[in-house]
């Protein structure tokens with residue numbers, strides 16, 4: 001499949017994506033024939049019942065997992081069969097990821113974890129980049145915690161460290177799996193505002209998995225998955241409308 005001119009401006013794209021786990025009678029089809037493009041500067045929420053394939057889709061789009069069918073592009077690069085080394089470099093430069101399990105390095109303190117993307121890229125942040133990190137850390141309320149290790153932090157604080165780390169290098173594309181899941185409503189709103197700013201003020205593309213209709217109502221676009229397929233793709237809508245749709249999906253299941 002060739003990239004069409006109409007696809008320019010897509011930061012990531014999947015076409016005819018399938019993901020199957022296991023073989024034979026025990027096989028699970030986590031994704032089936034999913035085609036989706038993420039646009040530059042767009043804040044997309046990905047919703048759907050538990051087990052509908054949201055995390056699998058994000059992992060594959062971020063180049064962290066490989067599909068069993070279909071193709072995957074990061075920018076204009078087809079990463080479907082890209083060797084690991086090249087994929088790692090591309091991902092490091094262009095993608096930030098907030099995992100459900102945070103994946104913080106236990107031996108590094110908060111600042112060490114947030115600065116890790118620079119470290120892994122073998123470079124020191126510029127003055128401007130350091131200012132971005134300082135502003136993020138302050139906004140996320142981590143300023144007093146910079147010398148603490150992950151085990152000394154609450155779940156919500158660890159989640160905020162993971163968010164600061166994903167945004168530290170201002171990557172083109174940020175995937176966030178339930179980034180507000182452990183946060184109180186005020187901190188959750190701040191995180192959503194930071195993600196919305198990243199897309200609006202800095203043209204970054206954000207893809208966020210969430211179960212929370214209020215969180216999804218902050219997004220420009222909402223993609224709903226059910227049983228491994230996209231069942232709805234809509235522009236920004238209200239939390240009430242999203243909640244009603246989610247309920248109807250659960251009733252239909």
Ligand SMILES: Nc1ncnc2c1ncn2[C@@H]1O[C@H](COP(=O)(O)OP(=O)(O)OP(=O)(O)O)[C@@H](O)[C@H]1O
Nearest residue numbers: 021028029030048049050051052053054055056057
């Ligand atoms: N490593 C794996 N081995 C086998 N099956 C898997 C694996 N990872 C995911 N699955 C299955 O694939 C399907 C999709 O899982 P996925 O984690 O993408 O769903 P999800 O929509 O993110 O769910 P949740 O909202 O509960 O996090 C599920 O049926 C799950 O059991």
